[in-house]
Amino acid sequence: MNANVKIEAESAAPLSTASRVPAWMARLGRVGLHNLLPPIAITLLFLLVWEMLCSSPASALPPPTQVFSDTWELIANPFYDNGGNDVGMAWQILASLERVAYGYALAVVAGVGLGVLVGQSTWAMRGLDPIFQVLRTVPPLAWLPLSLAGFQDSNPSAIFVIFITAIWPIIINTSVGIRNIPEDYRNVARVLRLNGIEYFAKIMLPAAAPYIFSGLRIGVGLSWLAIVAAEMLVGGVGIGFFIWDAWNASLISDIVLALLYVGIVGFILDRLVAWAGRLVTRGTSEG
Known part of the structure; x- marks a missing residue:
């Protein structure tokens, strides 16, 4: 019986630790994920496509890596x-x-x-x-x-x-x-x-x-x-x-x-x- 109580206490420990995370931090994380992730992902995709299209020596426009180094x-x-x-x-x-x-x-x-x-x-x-x-x-x-x-x-x-x-x-x-x-x-x-x-x-x-x-x-x-x-x-x-x-x-x-x-x-x-x-x-x- 004592062994069963010990197992139940150990399994409940992670839950009690997670419950100590403030609600405002969890809410802030959800809002940040919802609002920031889409524009960041689209921006990275745009930069990748831009880099691929303009990396050729024949390209008239510089790729983003060159823009960064030049400026x-x-x-x-x-x-x-x-x-x-x-x-x-x-x-x-x-x-x-x-x-x-x-x-x-x-x-x-x-x-x-x-x-x-x-x-x-x-x-x-x-x-x-x-x-x-x-x-x-x-x-x-x-x-x-x-x-x-x-x-x-x-x-x-x-x-x-x-x-x-x-x-x-x-x-x-x-x-x-x-x-x-x-x-x-x-x-x-x-x-x-x-x-x-x-x-x-x-x-x-x-x-x-x-x-x-x-x-x-x-x-x-x-x-x-x-x-x-x-x-x-x-x-x-x-x-x-x-x-x-x-x-x-x-x-x-x-x-x-x-x-x-x-x-x-x-x-x-x-x-x-x-x-x-x-x-x-x-x-x-x-x-």
Whole structure:
């Protein structure tokens, strides 16, 4: 009988040890496995296929191993500064982000304001909406010669291109959100006799926030796309000009690295705006 008790105790020991693993660690492991494993596997498969296709001496594009070896100095020293345009990738990206920040901020202020006007006023919608629909179809780079002629400087010209590119989805989504505010909300505002500022802060903005942030997410993505293209033409320090300069120097590996950084930064910008949208729309609707 004692032998049976001893066997049962030994068989139960592993179970008691496993039960001491915190629940949050097990849950974190499951979430990590669910969210990280698929992209890691696909990325490794993509790199393998890329390596196989581009390893031939006749290939015009470098394989990932060559890209890594060719650009190691850029990766290891992102903040070097040799003066002029000869600076590290971090400074290139920060210069582009600075232009995007100025242009995008202006687009947010003007876009939300015009969107509220168009959404609230039937006359404004009839007068401005056709103009907006025509102007938003103009390609971003088509504005660059006009902005260069007007500003006579490459930096404000690039900022203007960002502004004119990002503003349209913000206007359109904001106006749609304003027009879709439930009539009950408007009736509550009339009963409470809210003034214009109170109505905007307590009724209009919370109700239309999901639409507004949808426009903001589209706008920040277009901003990042436009600045890279604009910098290829206006020059100076920036990730777009870095790509164009690398092409002129036939540094294909540098271009590949820059494109990777562009994609990562664009993804981070989108996630930041989405995170801000979830904070604002919490308790009202999903952003």
